[in-house]
Amino acid sequence: MSAVTDPELSTMAVVLTYNAPASLERCLQAIAAQTTPPQAILVVDNASTPPVDPATFPPGCPPVTLVHSDHNGGPAGGYALALEHFLAAPYRHAWVIDDDMRPDPDCLERLWVVAAKDPARAFVFPISYQLDGTFGAWPSWCGFLMAREIVEEVGVPMAELFWWAEDTEYLQWRIPQAGYPMRVVGDAYVRHDAIRQSDAVPVWKYYYEARNMLYVHLHVKKRVGYYPRNITKLLGRAILREPGGRMARLKAMGRGLVDGARGRLGTQFPIESMQERTS
Secondary structure, three states: OOOOOOOOOOOEEEEEOOOOOOHHHHHHHHHOOOOOOOEEEEEEEEOOOOOOOHHOOOOOOOOEEEEEEEOOOOOHHHHHHHHHHHHHOOOOOOEEEEEEEEEEEOHHHHHHHHHOOOOOHEEEEEEEEEOOOOOOOOOOOOEEEEEEHHHHHHHOOOHOOOOOHHHHHHHHHHHHHHHOOOOEEEEEEEEEOOOOOOOOHHHHHHHHHHHHHHHHHHHOOOOOHHHHHHHHHHHHHHOOOOOHHHHHHHHHHHHHHHHHHHOOOOOOOOOOOOOOOOO
């Protein structure tokens, strides 16, 4: 195990977690086992019930700072809070990773091979393996490495998006638009456990997906792009995916589209608490 000793390359792992103690433990174990470990870890608890207990953190981790949010801000609000705390810390780079990701032992070391060539502009992503065997480089909270200069310039994610498209707005649009292209490291890997996926998609997700998808295309990108294809796919899922509850899903989507067009963001639709899947 080697450590990055150059202060210009110092790293804080930034982990967001919500109601997933087993997944968080696996994620922290994978971070601690890195051949080139980060100098510190920031864990932001997105109002889990019960709250994350630091006594459960696995041994051997780099120093961990635990921040408890007073409400579930979704990935948008959670990562906004996390990156604000990162900016208050002395580290130059954030290794941003969801609690259901397990980086391979050499993941961070391989990310640094690319990032160290231009550390002040580092915005590098690993390859993410999914449960269904597919893999690719998706701009999401999948263990990417980012320079603090980027966060200082572009700010943090839009907390008011709550869930869905917050990574699109921040990682696929705002950061590249500021002149920081995404780079993919083909031999750096993370494993995505996807512990919150299930056969039954809650109605609230249809609302936020419809709202945020339209909002990003209409108010952020200001162009049609793939919107017709994506909204058609969402509509197809709402009608065909499950036999019951079609009207509730369609009503949620309709409300979401109205709010997205009007730019009415925030947690406008009731959220059901989600737990990690353990089998």
